[in-house]
Amino acid sequence: MFSPDSPKPESSASPKQPVILGFDPGRQKCGFAVMAVDRKLHYHEVIAAENAIATIQELRQIYPISVLVMGDQTTAKTWKKRLNEELPQPLRIILVDERYSTLEARDRYWQMYPPQGLYKLIPQGMRPLPRPVDDIVAILLIERYLGRLVSC
Numbered sequence: 001m002f003s004p005d006s007p008k009p010e011s012s013a014s015p016k017q018p019v020i021l022g023f024d025p026g027r028q029k030c031g032f033a034v035m036a037v038d039r040k041l042h043y044h045e046v047i048a049a050e051n052a053i054a055t056i057q058e059l060r061q062i063y064p065i066s067v068l069v070m071g072d073q074t075t076a077k078t079w080k081k082r083l084n085e086e087l088p089q090p091l092r093i094i095l096v097d098e099r100y101s102t103l104e105a106r107d108r109y110w111q112m113y114p115p116q117g118l119y120k121l122i123p124q125g126m127r128p129l130p131r132p133v134d135d136i137v138a139i140l141l142i143e144r145y146l147g148r149l150v151s152c
Contacts, residue, residue: 019042019065019066020035020065020066020069022035022137023079024141025049025052026049029048030055031044031045031134031137032138043063053083053086056087057088060089067091067094069095069145070098072097073098076095096141096145098141101141106129108133110124112136115127
């Protein structure tokens, strides 16, 4: 994972086209992902909630973010209000259905980071995750948003 003080891109080339910022807000930690409309993932990280606004500002300096996508449950209303008040240049915020995203993120984690050694022998549902998956939830939220655009 990257330092919350300085987000770094997954790929060395900054995207030319606008990208989508996925945001999975929480009380203690938040997941972030930056993905282009061609579904190329450029960045993902879990950071402390108190660093969320600063991280968004840093990401906006690195990437041409066109929209912020976040889940519509738990802390969505509070975070949406906070983002609109605290960001110097508010982003267009789209809320998407986040039901079952954490369960889906657990499965996606093991696709992205296949188990090694003896971990392979443990059934997937019984494997403990070695780290939070809020960033993977942010990826899934972007994918759900893009899926909605295609079906319209």
